[in-house]
Amino acid sequence: MEFYEAVKALAKTAYNHCYGFTAEPELEEGWQSDAFAKLAQLQFYADRAVAAAASAAYSAAWSWGQYGVHDAPDDPSFSEREQQFDEAELEMLLLMRESLSIPEADLTLPPPGYS
Helix, strand or coil: CHHHHHHHHHHHHHHHHHHCCCCCCCCCCCCCHHHHHHHHHHHHHCCHHHHHHHHHHHHHHHHHHHHCCCCCCCCHHHHHHHHHHHHHHHHHHHHHHHHCCCCCCCCCCCCCCCC
16 A cells, blocks of 8 residues: 555655646656555565566656656657556556455456546
8 A cells, every 4th residue: 555655655756746836847756665565565565476567657757757857748648657657556556455355346347436
């Protein structure tokens, strides 16, 4: 749960940066550190599928912020990176739920709150 919250915060930072909601044109040094530390902890305890999905979600959020253009939400790469994160996040969430034996009628359907 801690990693999920951290990677969501990482994605929000990337979104805010690319949308221009941050004053500085560069992200702060270490902006990804909290999520990375929690990813390392998750990788120690999670099964391989969940660890790989979590790593993919982290990488998608990190690259969205790291390579995103500040204050340029109309840049085509913004939507591409946002979509990559959304897909990686959903895959991670579904695998986490499956690993925790949370029943799901159809794992191909998005969880509540996703369209």
